[in-house]
Amino acid sequence: MIVKSETLAKSGNGGSSASDEPRENLLGQSAPELEKLLYALGEKPYRGRQVAEWIYGRGVANFAAMTNLPAPLRAKLEEAFTIGSLEERARRETPDRRTRKVAYALPDGGVIESVFMSTSSRFTFCLSSQHGCAFACRFCATGRMGRGRHLSASEIVEQAFRLRSELPRGAAAAGKAEYNIVMMGMGEPLENYDAVIQALALMSDPAGMAVPPKRITISTVGLAPQIMRLADQGHRYRLAVSLHAADDAQRSKLMPVNRRFPLEQLMRAVRHHVEKTGRRVTFEYILLEELNDSLADASRLVKLVAQLPCKINLIPYNPIGPGKFKRPSPERIERFAGYLRPRVPAVTVRYSQGVEIGAACGQLAGEEESAPG
Ligand code: SAH
Secondary structure: OHHHHHHHHHHHOOOOOHHHOOOEEOOOOOHHHHHHHHHHOOOOOHHHHHHHHHHHHOOOOOHHHOOOOOHHHHHHHHHHEEOOOOEEEEEEEOOOOOEEEEEEEOOOOOEEEEEEEEOOOOEEEEOOOEEOOOOOOOOOHHHHHOOOEEOOHHHHHHHHHHHHOOOOHHHHHOOOOOEEEEEOOOOOHHHHHHHHHHHHHHHHOOOOOOOOHHHEEEEEOOOHHHHHHHHHOOOOOEEEEEOOOOOHHHHHHHOOHHHHOOHHHHHHHHHHHHHHHOOOEEEEEEEOOOOOOOHHHHHHHHHHOOOOOEEEEEEEOOOOOOOOOOOOOHHHHHHHHHHHOOOOOEEEEOOOOOHHHOOOOOOOOOHHHOOOO
């Protein structure tokens, strides 16, 4: 902060421009942090709250539009800070525009993807937590990229900030649009625990983006110790667990992480989470033809989740290029779902939106990175 003030003084004196030093990014900083920053600039702390309200409350990304700040302060902020660091690189939209996949370039070169989804009743933003993924689930395109890097809290928050500006104008302007956030994009959110929690804290902060925790879902490959930690730290976000198989041998083949945290340990952590949070858990279960979609599989699944307040979200496999996996026929999907329905508290079949634009579950892989031009 002190360094920043010196930079300002220099450029204010007509010295070198701020451009030879990267400007600090305000997006991702909480209202109290912004108060401190503004205070360090010689301003009253409430100016920090005003800036927070512009950024998080209204989604404004440029200082010039912050009309309740004095013009000289706006100019000073412009010189010292940025609001965001991602650059939109490409986008693909379904013809009805209900699903939009947006690729953002990171400052250090990689490309991540976020997905805006809408139905007649709700909006959902699907955010990435890492660039790449180390867990190598066999059916997932991001898993094929291999380990990348963690995204910072700011980079995670910015995806939601950007997608929010895609909301229909009327609803957004009136601050009325309600939207859900799902950490189901690229990467494993619980491997990037601290940044994800920091980002979600800001998104759910009433002085931030004010998304109620019950509208936020963390989806995990099944990192049992981090699930315990979420529960013990009292976080109220919804938990979704990518299960995909109800016995260890099968699950280990599909998801190597199962060798580290086998089902028994995973289910113990999930039960702990349900007890501590009082929230029901969602299990995601990809349906792969002839692999995990038989009635014997369904029966094993019912036993595994017995007594748990849960929802099972069946995801018919979305193709990610040549390979041995196939999406089951509608009849097989319905047979599996039909077996579960009377036996577990809730079952949904998620026909992913955006399959045709590569925006569906499992299809995110930074394809724009290698696209020509
Ligand atoms: N790493 C987290 C977040 C990714 S969420 C997790 O594993 O939960 C993306 C969801 O889509 C997960 O449930 C994932 O298993 C599922 N998925 C991955 N590849 C898929 C595919 N090809 N078709 C359908 N769902 C897929």
